[in-house]
Amino acid sequence: MDLVCALHLDRPHHLHIHFTFFEKEPRFPGKNNTKVYRAKGKVDKKAIHFAALSRFPPPRKML
Numbered sequence: 001m002d003l004v005c006a007l008h009l010d011r012p013h014h015l016h017i018h019f020t021f022f023e024k025e026p027r028f029p030g031k032n033n034t035k036v037y038r039a040k041g042k043v044d045k046k047a048i049h050f051a052a053l054s055r056f057p058p059p060r061k062m063l
Contacts, residue, residue: 006018023037030036 002022002024004020004022006020008014008016008018026035026037028036028038
């Protein structure tokens with residue numbers, strides 16, 4: 001399993017990072033004793049939002 005992260009600096013007002021996970025070769029047991037890639041899936045938007053908030057919390061308001 002590899003992780004690739006790309007920081008986009010093309011828009012200073014909209015800095016963002018892309019995260020990509022991928023498998024170089026099949027490693028999981030499949031039918032007939034063969035190795036297969038893990039099933040394709042999507043990351044839930046709630047999980048993305050939670051990760052974004054835990055990594056970059058919103059600034060505290062000044063009183």
